[in-house]
Amino acid sequence: MNTLFAIATGIMFGMGIFQILRRDLIKAAMGFYILFAAVNLLFLSVGAYDGLIAPYVDAAGQTSAQPSDPLVQALILTAIVISFGSYALLLGLIAVTSRRFRTVDSDEVDHLKG
Amino acid sequence: MAGAENPWVLGPIIIPLFGAALCLLLSQNNRLQRIVALIAGLAACLASIVVLLANLEAGSVGVQIYRLGGWATPFGIVLVADKLAALFCVMGSIVVAAGLLYCLQCHDKCLEYPVFMPAFLCMGAGLSGSFYTGDIFTFFVFLELMVMSSVVMVAVADSSLGLEAAIKYVFISGMGSLLLLLGIAALYTTFGTLTMAQIAQAFSTGERPLLAVPAALMFIIAFLIKSAVVPFHFWQPDFHTTAPTPVHGVLSSVVVKVGIYGIIRNTSSYLVQEGDLIRTILIVLGLVGIFFGGLTALRTWNAKRMLAYSTLGQVGFILVAIGWGSQLAIVAAIIYIFNHAFIKSGLLMLTGVIASHNAKHSADLKDLAGSGKGLKFISVLYLVGGLALAGVPPFNGFMSKVALVRSGAGVESWIVLGLVVAGGLLTMIYMTRTWQWIFQQEPPEAEDTGHAPAHAPHKSDSPLAPALLIAACVLLGIFAGPLVTLSEDTAAQIASPEIYACSVLAQMVESGMSLPEGSYDCTGGMEISAAPTALPVLVMEVPGR
Numbered sequence: 001m002n003t004l005f006a007i008a009t010g011i012m013f014g015m016g017i018f019q020i021l022r023r024d025l026i027k028a029a030m031g032f033y034i035l036f037a038a039v040n041l042l043f044l045s046v047g048a049y050d051g052l053i054a055p056y057v058d059a060a061g062q063t064s065a066q067p068s069d070p071l072v073q074a075l076i077l078t079a080i081v082i083s084f085g086s087y088a089l090l091l092g093l094i095a096v097t098s099r100r101f102r103t104v105d106s107d108e109v110d111h112l113k114g
Numbered sequence: 115m116a117g118a119e120n121p122w123v124l125g126p127i128i129i130p131l132f133g134a135a136l137c138l139l140l141s142q143n144n145r146l147q148r149i150v151a152l153i154a155g156l157a158a159c160l161a162s163i164v165v166l167l168a169n170l171e172a173g174s175v176g177v178q179i180y181r182l183g184g185w186a187t188p189f190g191i192v193l194v195a196d197k198l199a200a201l202f203c204v205m206g207s208i209v210v211a212a213g214l215l216y217c218l219q220c221h222d223k224c225l226e227y228p229v230f231m232p233a234f235l236c237m238g239a240g241l242s243g244s245f246y247t248g249d250i251f252t253f254f255v256f257l258e259l260m261v262m263s264s265v266v267m268v269a270v271a272d273s274s275l276g277l278e279a280a281i282k283y284v285f286i287s288g289m290g291s292l293l294l295l296l297g298i299a300a301l302y303t304t305f306g307t308l309t310m311a312q313i314a315q316a317f318s319t320g321e322r323p324l325l326a327v328p329a330a331l332m333f334i335i336a337f338l339i340k341s342a343v344v345p346f347h348f349w350q351p352d353f354h355t356t357a358p359t360p361v362h363g364v365l366s367s368v369v370v371k372v373g374i375y376g377i378i379r380n381t382s383s384y385l386v387q388e389g390d391l392i393r394t395i396l397i398v399l400g401l402v403g404i405f406f407g408g409l410t411a412l413r414t415w416n417a418k419r420m421l422a423y424s425t426l427g428q429v430g431f432i433l434v435a436i437g438w439g440s441q442l443a444i445v446a447a448i449i450y451i452f453n454h455a456f457i458k459s460g461l462l463m464l465t466g467v468i469a470s471h472n473a474k475h476s477a478d479l480k481d482l483a484g485s486g487k488g489l490k491f492i493s494v495l496y497l498v499g500g501l502a503l504a505g506v507p508p509f510n511g512f513m514s515k516v517a518l519v520r521s522g523a524g525v526e527s528w529i530v531l532g533l534v535v536a537g538g539l540l541t542m543i544y545m546t547r548t549w550q551w552i553f554q555q556e557p558p559e560a561e562d563t564g565h566a567p568a569h570a571p572h573k574s575d576s577p578l579a580p581a582l583l584i585a586a587c588v589l590l591g592i593f594a595g596p597l598v599t600l601s602e603d604t605a606a607q608i609a610s611p612e613i614y615a616c617s618v619l620a621q622m623v624e625s626g627m628s629l630p631e632g633s634y635d636c637t638g639g640m641e642i643s644a645a646p647t648a649l650p651v652l653v654m655e656v657p658g659r
Contacts, residue, residue: 039295046303090284
């Protein structure tokens with residue numbers, strides 16, 4: 001795994017976890033999406049043996065002996081569709097919440113106690 | 115010893131999905147939608163039973179396989195229905211079909227929402243799919259299908275709290291999915307495959323590459339979140355209580371079992387060596403769950419919420435059984451899982467029927483007090499369900515409790531066994547208390563005697579579906595033999611994980627691909643160890659005689 005990928009994934013995980021713990025539901029939803037993007041990046045780095053070079057060539061521009069793994073890219077496509085769907089559904093739910101409660105502060109949307 | 119190719123394996127997944135598409139086309143006609151959904155549910159049920167029966171045929175390996183698109187194993191997605199998966203899928207599709215039957219005569223407003231029935235069917239497809247799939251990434255996809263469709267149904271629920279519970283669940287379940295994806299990525303880097311059989315094969319060599327154990331542990335944590343085991347339980351009572359009745363019946367009884375299925379798979383075929391540590395943790399979590407679930411169920415003043423908390427406790431019993439880990443304990447866990455699904459879904463739907471008798475559709479015990487006074491039939495059903503849950507003799511709950519106690523005595527962990535029995539008494543207390551409160555009290559004086567016929571033509575839900583489920587509980591209690599035999603077969607198959615691995619990989623071996631050294635030998639016609647006959651479930655062996 002390329003160092004750059006590792007650092008980028010780490011930063012995105014940090015950002016995502018910080019955001020998802022916020023009280024504002026919209027910011028938390030963004031954190032949710034950033035976390036899934038971080039996992040997708042991790043998947044990409046799992047299959048990219050040659051780091052930042054294009055999938056089918058090596059550093060000299062010749063056809064690579066060990067091309068990048070195409071399976072993970074298919075997996076990422078599926079994972080992106082799923083996380084995108086969840087995110088859209090979540091934003092829809094938050095939109096209805098904001099209309100019903102006139103706020104998106106999770107501390108004020110607390111009718112479930114008891 | 116290749117597993118039999120069987121296109122019926124596709125049935126429980128593809129039929130509900132097809133039905134969902136059909137329901138979307140029929141969105142103008144709600145009545146027809148519900149009927150089509152019920153037919154699809156019953157057909158899926160039939161297909162899952164066909165698969166289970168094919169597994170039980172004499173001389174078969176007991177594993178049915180379907181390779182999607184005809185791709186050979188390491189390249190394509192494979193659906194694998196071994197005895198465990200087939201049994202779980204039968205359980206799931208029967209309860210889903212009962213839920214759809216309840217929908218037919220349910221008067222909740224949210225059921226008229228055009229995407230409700232398609233979402234219900236998608237949940238059923240996701241449930242069967244996550245049991246049958248032999249590929250970890252497809253498992254994730256089916257799990258998400260199930261989660262998202264249940265979120266949609268809870269968010270549109272009649273109870274105004276559904277929206278809040280749905281948001282909460284999307285976040286928490288999202289964290290579970292995240293861990294699952296991390297685990298998948300880690301396993302893929304380590305072993306270069308997504309097929310469960312190949313991963314089991316790689317684990318069986320005894321080598322543990324750097325990421326293998328963390329990945330398997332991430333899987334287990336994700337499963338614990340999905341099945342609401344105690345430290346990760348806080349979403350469950352809210353999400354389940356606010357769900358519409360038929361959905362609640364399915365969520366609380368079979369959807370939580372997906373995580374348990376994953377845990378059984380994981381401890382039996384991946385982390386066989388590390389099993390002891392994981393099992394100890396499971397026993398502790400299970401015991402905490404039993405008491406937490408039981409005690410909170412006692413202090414809850416809402417009949418549906420009480421049953422949701424009760425699920426926490428019952429999952430605790432199952433975890434303790436898995437934690438004991440002997441073959442007999444796995445038999446007990448499987449019997450418990452199967453019986454609990456029927457009891458809990460039946461009780462929940464009955465609660466829904468009773469709640470539909472009051473105009474508010476509220477399951478608050480204060481509103482329900484005495485509301486079942488005249489309903490003799492429902493009262494008897496509820497009492498039978500409650501006693502079955504508590505484990506009183508003629509009903510199926512008794513079988514689960516006996517098997518559990520017997521297996522606990524078998525591994526001689528007396529302290530845990532004592533705590534389990536004490537926790538079982540809590541079930542008795544909260545079920546009888548609720549039954550008395552609903553059916554034995556005098557109804558409160560009607561306050562609106564002056565203008566009584568204001569909501570006179572109020573329709574209540576039909577008790578047909580819960581009556582069938584409770585009848586199944588009684589039958590499973592009296593004729594418990596087949597289920598016990600089936601569970602013994604299943605546990606015997608789980609105990610030798612090479613059957614699962616080799617039946618999927620045999621085709622690959624024949625075509626000349628090599629397997630890692632030191633793993634299961636799939637080349638020869640392996641002896642299928644016959645199921646040990648008549649495990650002494652009911653016969654208590656007194657030591658020293």
